[in-house]
Amino acid sequence: VSFLCCTFIFVSISTLTHCPFFRSLSLSLSLSLSHSLTLSLSHSLTHFHSNVRGDWALERLGAVLIEGATNIEISDCHFTRIDGNAIFLSGYSRGVQILRNEFSLLGNNAIASWGKSVDYDGTGGQQPRRGLIYGNIAHDIGLEQKQSSFYFTAQSCENTLVGNIVYNIPRAAINFEDNFGGATLVQDNLLFNTCRESSDHSSINSWSRMPYVTMVRDGITPSAIPAYTNFTRNFIVNNYAADGGCVDTDDVSSLLPSF
Amino acid sequence: MFIKKFISILSILCIYCTVDIADATGAINYPGRSRSSAELIELISSPRNKAGTFDPLFDCAWRDYALQYSTQIQPWLSSQQLAAINDALSIESLNCSNKEQQRILTHHKPALISAPLPTDLSIYVDYINGNDANSGSLSDPLKTIFAAVQVARVQHGSSGSTVPVSIILRSGTHVLNSTIELTPQDSFTSFQAYPGESPIVTGAQPLPKLVWTPFNVTNSTKPSWGPVVNDTNAVFGECPSADVPDKGVMSSWEACQSSCQADKTCTAWTYHTPLCTGCSGFIGHCCWRLDGNFPTTSQVGVVSQQLIGSSNKNIWVADLSSLPPGSQPSMTALRINGHRATLARFPNANPEYDIFPKGYIMNADWLPPVPGPVWNETLTVDLRPLGLADMGSGVYINYTVGIGGNAARYANSRSFWASRDFGPQAYQPTATCDRWNEMHLRSPSGLDTSTSLANAPYANISQLVVRTWREYHWFSWMFTVGEQKGSQFIFNGGGHQGGEGCDVAAEYYVQGVFEELDAVNEFFYDSAAGKLYFFPNITDQNPDGSPNVGIAEVPTLAVLFNLYGSEEFPVTNVTFNGLTITGGRPTFLDPHDQPSG
Numbered sequence: 007v008s009f010l011c012c013t014f015i016f017v018s019i020s021t022l023t024h025c026p027f028f029r030s031l032s033l034s035l036s037l038s039l040s041h042s043l044t045l046s047l048s049h050s051l052t053h054f055h056s057n058v059r060g061d062w063a064l065e066r067l068g069a070v071l072i073e074g075a076t077n078i079e080i081s082d083c084h085f086t087r088i089d090g091n092a093i094f095l096s097g098y099s100r101g102v103q104i105l106r107n108e109f110s111l112l113g114n115n116a117i118a119s120w121g122k123s124v125d126y127d128g129t130g131g132q133q134p135r136r137g138l139i140y141g142n143i144a145h146d147i148g149l150e151q152k153q154s155s156f157y158f159t160a161q162s163c164e165n166t167l168v169g170n171i172v173y174n175i176p177r178a179a180i181n182f183e184d185n186f187g188g189a190t191l192v193q194d195n196l197l198f199n200t201c202r203e204s205s206d207h208s209s210i211n212s213w214s215r216m217p218y219v220t221m222v223r224d225g226i227t228p229s230a231i232p233a234y235t236n237f238t239r240n241f242i243v244n245n246y247a248a249d250g251g252c253v254d255t256d257d258v259s260s261l262l263p264s265f
Numbered sequence: 266m267f268i269k270k271f272i273s274i275l276s277i278l279c280i281y282c283t284v285d286i287a288d289a290t291g292a293i294n295y296p297g298r299s300r301s302s303a304e305l306i307e308l309i310s311s312p313r314n315k316a317g318t319f320d321p322l323f324d325c326a327w328r329d330y331a332l333q334y335s336t337q338i339q340p341w342l343s344s345q346q347l348a349a350i351n352d353a354l355s356i357e358s359l360n361c362s363n364k365e366q367q368r369i370l371t372h373h374k375p376a377l378i379s380a381p382l383p384t385d386l387s388i389y390v391d392y393i394n395g396n397d398a399n400s401g402s403l404s405d406p407l408k409t410i411f412a413a414v415q416v417a418r419v420q421h422g423s424s425g426s427t428v429p430v431s432i433i434l435r436s437g438t439h440v441l442n443s444t445i446e447l448t449p450q451d452s453f454t455s456f457q458a459y460p461g462e463s464p465i466v467t468g469a470q471p472l473p474k475l476v477w478t479p480f481n482v483t484n485s486t487k488p489s490w491g492p493v494v495n496d497t498n499a500v501f502g503e504c505p506s507a508d509v510p511d512k513g514v515m516s517s518w519e520a521c522q523s524s525c526q527a528d529k530t531c532t533a534w535t536y537h538t539p540l541c542t543g544c545s546g547f548i549g550h551c552c553w554r555l556d557g558n559f560p561t562t563s564q565v566g567v568v569s570q571q572l573i574g575s576s577n578k579n580i581w582v583a584d585l586s587s588l589p590p591g592s593q594p595s596m597t598a599l600r601i602n603g604h605r606a607t608l609a610r611f612p613n614a615n616p617e618y619d620i621f622p623k624g625y626i627m628n629a630d631w632l633p634p635v636p637g638p639v640w641n642e643t644l645t646v647d648l649r650p651l652g653l654a655d656m657g658s659g660v661y662i663n664y665t666v667g668i669g670g671n672a673a674r675y676a677n678s679r680s681f682w683a684s685r686d687f688g689p690q691a692y693q694p695t696a697t698c699d700r701w702n703e704m705h706l707r708s709p710s711g712l713d714t715s716t717s718l719a720n721a722p723y724a725n726i727s728q729l730v731v732r733t734w735r736e737y738h739w740f741s742w743m744f745t746v747g748e749q750k751g752s753q754f755i756f757n758g759g760g761h762q763g764g765e766g767c768d769v770a771a772e773y774y775v776q777g778v779f780e781e782l783d784a785v786n787e788f789f790y791d792s793a794a795g796k797l798y799f800f801p802n803i804t805d806q807n808p809d810g811s812p813n814v815g816i817a818e819v820p821t822l823a824v825l826f827n828l829y830g831s832e833e834f835p836v837t838n839v840t841f842n843g844l845t846i847t848g849g850r851p852t853f854l855d856p857h858d859q860p861s862g
Binding site: 061062063064065066067069070071072073074075076079081082083084085086087088089090091092099100108114120125126131132143146149150151152153160161169171173176177183184196198199202203204205215217218219228229230243245 | 327330331334335338339341342346349350353354356357378380468598600603604605616617618620621644646648651652653661662663664665666675681682734737738739740741761762763764765820822823824825826827828829830831832834835836837838839840841842843844845846847848849850851852853855856857858859860861
């Protein structure tokens with residue numbers, strides 16, 4: 007069985023070579039003795055010369071709006087029937103922990119994480135960083151603005167999304183407007199019934215058309231090259247025919263060369 | 266058995282993956298981006314798991330494993346949460362035995378998560394029984410969270426700013442009249458549920474007890490049919506299927522109409538006349554719809570008609586004009602008995618459970634964008650010196666934004682899509698969004714309603730919002746309407762919720778006009794007269810049909826808790842635990858900015 011697994015990965019890994027900043031290890035099947043199967047299926051397309059893009063705008067508003075904060079914990083809460091965003095991280099924050107919450111029947115995003123920069127210069131650190139999004143469950147969201155996700159991120163980095171369950175949403179479950187400084191981990195999430203109203207992009211989507219300068223990659227050098235963001239060991243089912251498959255590293259996130 | 270199942274899964278995955286990639290490489294530029302409405306509907310609203318497409322063994326197996334996996338990554342899931350996941354996993358499944366699901370549901374024992382213990386400095390809040398003049402002790406609770414925050418500040422002042430203070434919320438619904446503002450002085454404060462209780466914090470304001478009188482109550486059950494529309498196919502790509510049966514060849518569209526209208530399960534019909542040139546094999550066929558949808562595609566020689574509901578009207582009115590002057594709420598959202606009422610809408614749909622294509626008009630005549638400068642100025646910085654490489658496509662080497670011009674729709678007047686790298690040098694009115702040298706910020710300036718809105722023009726358009734998909738379903742736009750010119754709506758706001766624009770939009774619906782208040786669960790508030798109109802659904806009805814509304818609330822706050830500090834002086838160590846947070850107002854018309862693109 008494990009041989010079959012490996013073969014499957016190697017056959018498909020060639021499609022992943024052009025998404026260096028979103029290192030996708032998600033084409034994997036693992037079988038444990040407890041008869042549990044973790045399954046995820048993804049592929050990344052190489053869109054050279056692709057000049058078509060989709061993206062959206064946001065309001066910096068949320069039922070819980072956080073800017074200029076450290077060590078905030080939101081746990082075991084239920085955000086429901088909010089017509090806009092539930093949690094919005096804007097500008098500077100460090101170590102915001104969003105744990106085991108449920109999000110349901112929301113108008114817009116469950117969690118939006120959107121920093122600020124001086125034009126391209128993100129070295130000032132005015133972004134949500136080192137957040138932990140763990141063990142949340144989100145479903146039936148995006149009732150008002152269809153361009154919404156369980157987790158939206160732009161100009162934000164070094165975050166961890168682990169063990170979340172997302173289903174019944176109009177578009178992507180997790181959307182990277184950009185990778186900014188990178189170093190985000192997306193692991194052990196269950197994503198299904200996504201892209202139900204668009205069949206566009208994927209359960210995890212990334213664009214990253216705008217370069218930003220940060221020092222995240224090596225800690226000291228201002229660089230337009232972000233650190234790797236990893237998508238790994240997620241259980242994704244693309245059961246609403248999204249054209250990007252399970253993980254769509256779109257536009258620049260698939261264009262840049264390897265380093 | 267297990268290994269066999271596993272190998273089966275592998276083979277299906279491989280096939281599936283191969284098909285997907287073939288799709289990608291088979292298209293010239295960008296796979297799937299030019300899907301028409303009909304193709305989209307075929308993809309996302311018809312059963313994907315047609316017999317023979319997927320292995321039923323695989324289809325059932327992944328759902329079983331997803332349920333099992335849920336309990337592994339979140340062992341604390343409640344039985345209700347797990348049952349809801351199971352329900353979602355059952356949508357459009359093939360005929361799976363539910364044996365494995367039942368085993369998982371039965372054996373799941375939620376892991377206990379211990380709530381944080383109240384600290385020595387605890388302030389109790391009881392919205393129902395408390396009083397802000399009280400001390401805030403367990404036996405003498407405060408009424409409002411606002412007052413508790415003030416007391417917490419005093420305690421931090423006397424005990425030390427880093428000594429944890431707990432604000433403990435008792436059961437019940439805590440109504441916030443205004444946003445709770447938390448600044449660095451509120452650090453080391455937690456907001457938590459009293460152990461074992463489930464407090465709710467809402468940004469929605471309750472209305473006073475409503476007294477309902479009948480406004481338009483007909484108690485008639487005669488069905489009401491829309492106009493017979495020519496050159497329109499409402500079953501494209503779907504006939505025959507379970508919800509769209511082919512009723513065979515009939516002599517005329519009138520015969521097709523009669524057959525449908527005589528059957529209580531038929532909600533629309535489409536007849537393929539001999540004039541149709543693209544209907545090979547379907548000429549003379551009458552197809553019914555049983556699902557209430559009416560997803561129309563233009564096709565010469567095809568005739569369709571839709572059941573638009575019972576003509577039964579059950580509209581009641583409550584007078585709110587006695588509210589103090591200035592306190593009449595703006596009411597574009599409403600909760601009735603805890604659930605969303607639907608602002609009067611056409612076509613009808615319930616946003617909490619209906620998904621596209623239900624509730625959309627498929628074809629629209631959009632008015633072209635108003636010509637204007639793409640930008641007033643641009644900022645473009647070549648970042649190759651900072652490590653960025655040119656990938657050979659000549660783009661993506663720059664940080665690039667346009668400022669002003671079309672980007673003025675955003676609050677900060679800046680957009681990647683109006684930038685020099687991606688905007689055109691001049692407005693080109695003949696281009697559409699399909700032309701990929703023409704990408705910038707455009708949106709239609711209005712809508713001609715003559716073919717789609719039977720009730721337009723409307724008497725009062727102050728709350729009217731046109732809500733539409735951008736082509737290819739990249740995002741949804743919301744437009745406000747400034748004036749009606751004959752059958753045309755002229756937009757005066759909105760169109761700032763998305764990114765890369767287009768001259769036209771796609772499927773749409775309208776909301777916020779009294780004339781469309783015609784279906785269960787819909788409401789409309791006439792703010793000038795202070796009158797609230799409501800068409801109750803069966804669960805909100807007394808035996809005589811009148812609304813049985815225990816509580817009506819108006820979502821009013823966009824932000825319930827605002828934590829605001831800075832890098833130098835941050836808000837720190839604030840916790841929210843065990844709360845239900847609800848009642849936020851719609852924000853899709855608020856100013857938006859565009860992230861990086």
